[in-house]
Amino acid sequence: MSSSNTSCLASLDNFEEPTLTNESQPIDSTELRLDAAMQSPNNSQKEIMWTAFVFIIGAHLIALAGFFTFSWKALAVCIALHWVTGGLGITLGFHRLLTHRSFQTPKWVEYLLSIIGSLACQGGPLAWVATHRLHHAKSDKPGDPHTPLDGVFWAHMGWCLYKNKDLDSLEDYNRFAPDLAKDPVHVFLNNYFMIWTVLLAAGLYAWGGMPFVIWGIFIRLVLVYHVTWFVNSATHVWGYQTYKTGDDSTNLWWVALLSFGEGWHNNHHAFQTSARHGLKWWELDTTYMMIQFLKFCGLAKDIKLPTAHMLQTKLA
Ligand SMILES: [Zn+2]
Numbered sequence: 001m002s003s004s005n006t007s008c009l010a011s012l013d014n015f016e017e018p019t020l021t022n023e024s025q026p027i028d029s030t031e032l033r034l035d036a037a038m039q040s041p042n043n044s045q046k047e048i049m050w051t052a053f054v055f056i057i058g059a060h061l062i063a064l065a066g067f068f069t070f071s072w073k074a075l076a077v078c079i080a081l082h083w084v085t086g087g088l089g090i091t092l093g094f095h096r097l098l099t100h101r102s103f104q105t106p107k108w109v110e111y112l113l114s115i116i117g118s119l120a121c122q123g124g125p126l127a128w129v130a131t132h133r134l135h136h137a138k139s140d141k142p143g144d145p146h147t148p149l150d151g152v153f154w155a156h157m158g159w160c161l162y163k164n165k166d167l168d169s170l171e172d173y174n175r176f177a178p179d180l181a182k183d184p185v186h187v188f189l190n191n192y193f194m195i196w197t198v199l200l201a202a203g204l205y206a207w208g209g210m211p212f213v214i215w216g217i218f219i220r221l222v223l224v225y226h227v228t229w230f231v232n233s234a235t236h237v238w239g240y241q242t243y244k245t246g247d248d249s250t251n252l253w254w255v256a257l258l259s260f261g262e263g264w265h266n267n268h269h270a271f272q273t274s275a276r277h278g279l280k281w282w283e284l285d286t287t288y289m290m291i292q293f294l295k296f297c298g299l300a301k302d303i304k305l306p307t308a309h310m311l312q313t314k315l316a
């Protein structure tokens with residue numbers, strides 16, 4: 001839900017389409033030329049997006065039922081689905097594969113990751129990718145959908161609750177993610193991204209009754225939401241900067257642990273197409289390990305990494 005209402009962009013009238021040619025070509029977000037006159041959300045009229053507002057706040061309230069429905073099995077389902085939907089769906093699928101094309105997979109793997117990512121209810125693949133590419137193009141500058149410079153709460157979850165009149169249609173998403181927009185399967189998955197959550201909830205109910213639904217859907221959703229949002233908020237506020245990026249992105253160990261490696265966010269802003277975010281030996285990046293596992297299985301190739309020279313020249 002959250003990315004489908006990328007709030008707070010103002011005028012995109014002069015927006016120049018990103019220079020992307022085809023979806024198998026590596027994308028360097030630094031090359032996205034987003035020269036529109038975009039304004040900070042503080043300068044624009046904010047309007048609550050009620051669908052997202054009710055869903056996100058409602059998920060938090062329903063998650064409180066976890067106090068009355070706890071079982072070790074339900075907890076195990078929650079943790080497993082946190083990894084599947086947050087680790088594989090959002091981090092590996094939506095972020096490193098679809099947004100940055102840091103490696104390539106067969107199409108069926110790409111579509112499967114799109115479906116799994118949709119289970120995080122953060123919008124469909126087009127909405128999520130468009131929002132994130134805009135974040136990289138305007139990091140901590142006017143037009144960034146979720147910079148902490150507009151407030152830490154705004155960067156964490158506030159931005160998800162408000163409508164962005166300039167970035168809430170398929171046409172708008174197409175301007176940021178034309179590579180996905182020309183793929184009818186991705187467009188379908190984007191338009192009907194909630195179907196999979198309804199099917200999963202039905203399956204969980206049949207398997208373990210209401211406790212599995214509470215823990216496997218609602219508590220898991222809240223967990224994945226806040227972990228994803230910490231990457232937008234905490235790793236633009238606290239932590240250390242290894243590389244010069246011209247923005248406030250940081251590396252923060254506890255966000256990295258929670259988010260399967262995404263907390264090495266300053267490294268990521270420095271080398272956006274790198275499949276590996278943890279660049280020091282102790283910067284644990286389980287998603288990169290997963291990409292290597294996919295390669296071992298013959299399901300990932302063309303894995304992009306920064307060269308030693310690139311690492312050296314960008315040192316802060
Ligand atoms: Zn960032």
Ligand SMILES: [Zn+2]
Pocket residue numbers: 095099100132136268272
């Ligand atoms: Zn990114």
